Amino acid sequence: MTLILSNDDVGRLLTVEDCMAAMEPAYRELAQGRGVSRTRSDSIVAHRTMKDAVYGLKSMDGIVPSLGVGAVRINSDVISWPKVGNTQRRKKIPAADGRWVGLVLLFSTDTGEPLAIMPDGVMQRIRVASANGIGIKQMARADASDLAIIGTGWQAGTQLIAACAARPIERIRCWSPSTERRTKFAAEMSEQLGRAVEPMPDAESCVKGAHIVLCATSSIDPVYASHWIEPGVHLSSIKPAELDNATLKRCDRVAVHVHEGQPLSFVEKGVDAAETELKKTWAEQEGIDFAKLPDITDLVSGKQKGRDKPEDVTAFVNNIGLGYQFAVAGAVVHKKAVEQGLGHNLPTDWFTEDVHP
Numbered sequence: 558m559t560l561i562l563s564n565d566d567v568g569r570l571l572t573v574e575d576c577m578a579a580m581e582p583a584y585r586e587l588a589q590g591r592g593v594s595r596t597r598s599d600s601i602v603a604h605r606t607m608k609d610a611v612y613g614l615k616s617m618d619g620i621v622p623s624l625g626v627g628a629v630r631i632n633s634d635v636i637s638w639p640k641v642g643n644t645q646r647r648k649k650i651p652a653a654d655g656r657w658v659g660l661v662l663l664f665s666t667d668t669g670e671p672l673a674i675m676p677d678g679v680m681q682r683i684r685v686a687s688a689n690g691i692g693i694k695q696m697a698r699a700d701a702s703d704l705a706i707i708g709t710g711w712q713a714g715t716q717l718i719a720a721c722a723a724r725p726i727e728r729i730r731c732w733s734p735s736t737e738r739r740t741k742f743a744a745e746m747s748e749q750l751g752r753a754v755e756p757m758p759d760a761e762s763c764v765k766g767a768h769i770v771l772c773a774t775s776s777i778d779p780v781y782a783s784h785w786i787e788p789g790v791h792l793s794s795i796k797p798a799e800l801d802n803a804t805l806k807r808c809d810r811v812a813v814h815v816h817e818g819q820p821l822s823f824v825e826k827g828v829d830a831a832e833t834e835l836k837k838t839w840a841e842q843e844g845i846d847f848a849k850l851p852d853i854t855d856l857v858s859g860k861q862k863g864r865d866k867p868e869d870v871t872a873f874v875n876n877i878g879l880g881y882q883f884a885v886a887g888a889v890v891h892k893k894a895v896e897q898g899l900g901h902n903l904p905t906d907w908f909t910e911d912v913h914p
Contacts, residue, residue, distance in 0.1 A: 558902035562675035576687040588854035594619035594881035597820040619881025628884035663887040690719025692873030695856040696863035697791035701768035708774035709733040709742035732763035772799040792872040809869040
């Protein structure tokens with residue numbers, strides 16, 4: 558049988574802590590050359606009816622031999638780039654009757670059959686947070702207890718959970734441009750974490766004195782200024798654009814998620830907004846050779862150190878995601894779903910064929 562799972566199912570079955578625990582050995586497997594992951598592919602065309610919007614078809618996949626699974630993550634998106642204040646943001650439009658479209662297909666490497674089909678939304682934010690949490694575990698100073706986060710959206714909550722799993726966090730502050738949003742986020746996360754999250758009036762006062770600064774925004778412009786850097790701080794971003802060239806150059810150690818520089822992008826000629834995002838988000842920083850920086854597999858395998866001294870300034874840039882992560886997270890979800898009897902079973906025959914493809 559093939560399991561059909563919902564976002565609610567995934568949310569009940571997959572915790573950030575479980576995902577981090579599964580990903581660390583999987584990253585070591587990738588470092589050993591056993592795991593396999595394909596570079597993300599984005600195909601983008603102008604939207605037929607919406608001005609200043611595009612249609613994008615995105616896919617990525619990976620295989621984790623030790624878990625006996627492979628996975629494909631597919632997104633069918635309508636995207637725009639509105640300006641909020643002085644910052645340009647990337648926005649996915651819920652054009653499918655108020656809903657978004659993203660799927661994870663999980664397969665058995667033993668038989669090739671589909672094990673499960675599930676939406677990617679909840680899993681997406683957990684797998685991003687897990688990578689950044691492992692980055693904190695490897696790079697932040699051991700006594701880091703003071704944390705600031707810039708961003709209070711969909712990704713921000715799990716970033717806080719991952720940071721608290723990686724270090725003994727005692728004080729938390731948050732900032733985003735919307736007073737209403739940051740106040741609500743602070744209240745929600747205070748209750749969820751069981752410790753106070755304080756909303757701050759501006760980004761600079763938010764990050765002052767923090768041992769760890771999380772950037773978790775939808776911005777395609779930098780959100781952290783280099784003159785805010787203090788000795789010993791660890792900076793964590795969920796996309797390259799959040800930290801600018803000057804900031805990265807002032808760091809003693811910078812690590813990236815993986816060495817793949819950018820997605821394989823196929824953009825219809827004349828779709829300027831998409832081209833602009835690709836240039837701003839994936840451009841090589843002047844004077845920084847990302848190919849020579851350690852990646853997360855170097856850190857978890859012990860090939861490279863995350864920091865040398867407590868006063869070092871470190872940064873983890875989650876530059877691009879991997880289909881491999883969805884295979885790891887999918888394996889955790891599928892195992893627990895089977896054990897707990899969650900999801901809907903459909904005949905696997907519906908997804909296999911008796912005609913040679």
